[in-house]
Each structure stands twice: as C-alpha cells, then as structure tokens.
Amino acid sequence: MKSCKDVMDELDRYIDGDAGRMEKLSFALHMAMCGPCASYFKQYRAVRDSLQNLDDPALPDDFNDVMGRMLDAVKSG
C-alpha cells in the first residue's frame, strides 16, 4: 500500500498520462479515500493547467523589423 507521500511524489505520472491502468486505478482509489491528497492533487493540477493559459508576452510592435534586423545580422554575421 502506497503512502500519501509516495502518491504525491508520483503525481506527474497521472498528470502527464504516463500511468498504467492499474496505477490509475490505485491512484483513483487513494484520491477517493484521502481528502488531503485529493486537495493537493487538485491544487497541483490547477497550477499546472494555468501555465497553459498564460498570456503570451506581446510581440514587439515592430516584430517584422526586429526579424529583419536579425536577418541583416545573419547576413553580415
């Protein structure tokens, strides 16, 4: 039987879809029975998901000029 710490140390296997069927089952069972672990998992996943929704830093207004300057640098480099 895995401890809470064992399960929490392996969270990425579930997050990244690397866990096998039996692992997923035992993970789901642990989450159903353990409030603190379920709570931590929910928070961990929410933080990770939020990273995929960060706004991109706005590109420079003169992005094409910037690329042009880089190409010029390449040509003369």
Added chain:
Amino acid sequence: MVAAVGGRSERDLVTALQAGDQRAWRDTLETYGPMLIGYATRLLKRRDAAEEAVQEAIVSVHSGMHRFEGRCSVKSWLFRAVHNKAIDELRRNKRYVTPSDNEDGRWEDRFDTTGAWTDPPRPWVGSMGAQIDARRVLEAVQQTLPSLPHNHQQVLLMKEVHGLSSDEICDILGISSANLRVSLHRARRALRQAVEPLLEERAP
C-alpha cells in the same frame, strides 16, 4: 514532431540553412521567432535584453550552422542557443536565482516517517464547491512565476507554456529524461508552494 518550416522537411530545411538560403532563414525566424522572443522575454523580464539575446543567439547559430549534425531539431538548436544566451545574461548581471538548499527538506517535513501528511494542504479560495477558481490561480501564477528560481522557470516555460516535447527539452538542456522528470516535478511543486499563500482560504 517538428513543425514544417515553409513546407520543407527538416532535412531540406537544414540543407537550405547550411547553404545560407535567405528564404529559409526568414521562414525559420518567422516560425520560431515569436516563441524565442517570448521565452527570452519571460526569463529576462526585459524586451530589449530579450531581443538582444535572441539576435546574438541567431547570429551564433548562423555562423555555426555548418557544425549542425541533425542530432536534434533546428527548433531545439535555436531554442538552446537562446536559452544559453539568456542564462548567461542573467548570470552576468547576478540575477540568476538558484533554489534554496532545503527545498526538498521542506517537502519531506510535511510527512511523518510512514509517509502520512503531518502538514496537509489547506483548501484554496473557491475550492469548497466543485472547482478551484481558475482565474484566481492564473493571477497568482502570473504573479509568482517570475520570482521562482530560474531552473524551475525554465522547465515550466519550455514544457507548459511553450509546449515543447520532453525530447526537445532534454536536447536543449542537455539532460536525461529521468533528470527532466525530477526537474519538472520539483518545479511544479515549487510553483504550487509559491502560490499557496495567495490562495489559501482564510479562517473567517
């Protein structure tokens, strides 16, 4: 999976870049430029410094293109050059933040010797119902991510923000996939830890 640049196969792209084909260079910069500038801007926090790092990286990639042997993708090759320039810049200005020595120790302390929680997580704002308030989490992450140690920021930016594959990140950082798994876990854990004070439910 490598995105095609200007409809070329990776092999054709490399041949064209090595031959100094200006069209191929332009297509490459148009494809990867926004991502490279975005990454450098997030890491350096200054647009001018980011543009300079990207420009220097591209010049050095261009002059070293004949040495490119195709062991990784052009995208990883470029990204690695930008990453190295950005980290050099941070180190030169003494702005490179390393993790505290006791990061793992603090995590271990949250459990007893049997691996049971001694310091369980407290609920977060808005989590008493169905879902954690994603908007609040996003705001907290935006606020705290730039202050994380840079080795955490770099893997989170590459993996989660820019969607690079694990193989690409391993090529860029020159680490094994086992090392990447450990780094990513520590980084995600550190970010969750960093946003915790902003999101914990306060007792009424």
